[in-house]
Amino acid sequence: xxxxxxxxxxxxxxxxxxxxxxxNATPATVASYRDALRMLILFAAxxxxxxxxxxxxxxxxxxxxxxxLDELEEKRNNTIATRNAR
Numbered sequence: 702x703x704x705x706x707x708x709x710x711x712x713x714x715x716x717x718x719x720x721x722x723x724x725n726a727t728p729a730t731v732a733s734y735r736d737a738l739r740m741l742i743l744f745a746a747x748x749x750x751x752x753x754x755x756x757x758x759x760x761x762x763x764x765x766x767x768x769x770l771d772e773l774e775e776k777r778n779n780t781i782a783t784r785n786a787r
Contacts, residue, residue: 705757712738744769 720726745765746753773779
C-alpha cells in the first residue's frame with residue numbers, strides 16, 4: 702500500500718526551509734506564494750469535499766490545477782498574466 706503525502710506538512714517545510722532559509726526569500730515573496738497556495742488549497746478542498754489539512758499531494762493533479770486557473774480568470778477576473786503567475 703502506498704503512503705499518501707499530506708500537503709500541509711510539505712507546505713510547511715517548503716515555507717520554513719526552502720523559501721526562507723535556502724532561497725532567502727523576502728517577506729513579500731513568501732506572502733505572495735502563501736496567498737496563491739492558500740487559494741489553490743481552498744479551491745481543492747471545496748472541489749474534493751475535504752478539509753484542507755486532509756488534502757494529499759497526489760490530489761492536486763493537472764485537471765484540478767487547470768480548473769483552479771480557469772476559476773481565477775473567470776470568477777476573479779484575473780488577466781491571463783496574473784493567472785499564470787499563480
